Amino acid sequence: MDFAALFQFLQDLQDNNHKEWMDAHRKRYHSIRNSFILWLDELDTRLADIDSDYYPTPGKKGINRINNNLLFHPNKPVYKDHFGAGLDQRTKQGDFYVHIGVSECLLAGGYWKPDHKILNSIREAIDYNGEELIKIINKKSFKTTFGGLLLDEDKLKKAPKGYSSDHKHIDLLRHRTFAVIHPLTKNDILKDDFMEKVISVYKEMLPFRRYFNEAVTV
Numbered sequence: 001m002d003f004a005a006l007f008q009f010l011q012d013l014q015d016n017n018h019k020e021w022m023d024a025h026r027k028r029y030h031s032i033r034n035s036f037i038l039w040l041d042e043l044d045t046r047l048a049d050i051d052s053d054y055y056p057t058p059g060k061k062g063i064n065r066i067n068n069n070l071l072f073h074p075n076k077p078v079y080k081d082h083f084g085a086g087l088d089q090r091t092k093q094g095d096f097y098v099h100i101g102v103s104e105c106l107l108a109g110g111y112w113k114p115d116h117k118i119l120n121s122i123r124e125a126i127d128y129n130g131e132e133l134i135k136i137i138n139k140k141s142f143k144t145t146f147g148g149l150l151l152d153e154d155k156l157k158k159a160p161k162g163y164s165s166d167h168k169h170i171d172l173l174r175h176r177t178f179a180v181i182h183p184l185t186k187n188d189i190l191k192d193d194f195m196e197k198v199i200s201v202y203k204e205m206l207p208f209r210r211y212f213n214e215a216v217t218v
Contacts (some may be wrong), residue, residue, distance in 0.1 A: 010082065106183050127167070154177060
């Protein structure tokens with residue numbers, strides 16, 4: 001995969017973010033997109049080899065549309081500034097996400113603003129065995145890779161309904177997003193061992209994701 005060509009295409013697209021430019025460069029876009037899909041296919045195969053619970057997700061299924069949804073976000077540009085893909089999509093919301101863009105590059109996983117039913121299942125798991133989650137996020141290598149903290153996206157100021165404010169895991173229970181991020185640099189992606197780096201991050205994230213996937217499927 002020629003990631004330098006991918007970055008250059010995305011930069012050119014952001015400099016000319018309109019349908020006319022994309023129509024004139026659609027062949028180039030499809031060439032970059034198809035190469036990225038093939039790279040995702042290889043990653044998909046590698047992850048399936050190391051994770052017995054992995055749910056195969058071909059690159060064509062995992063890759064996101066490059067068009068922004070202007071119906072719900074009319075003020076956004078026509079096209080995104082990144083290529084994104086979610087692998088291991090057994091639960092969809094809890095996938096392993098790869099994001100490569102002009103302004104931001106990252107690997108992420110977990111549950112981003114899950115619906116009420118899934119959120120309740122996660123909180124029940126924390127209520128029952130929050131110690132296991134604390135053990136996972138306090139692991140030294142996990143902290144090094146992800147900062148050791150859950151994202152504070154929309155964190156409640158008070159205890160959620162049904163839980164007391166003095167619950168021993170109240171700080172975890174107040175979360176409404178249960179995800180972690182590993183930031184990447186452009187240089188990380190352009191290195192020959194980028195695939196190995198992604199796999200290494202996946203392995204470190206695996207106990208975290210398994211904890212939540214088990215919570216919502218049991």
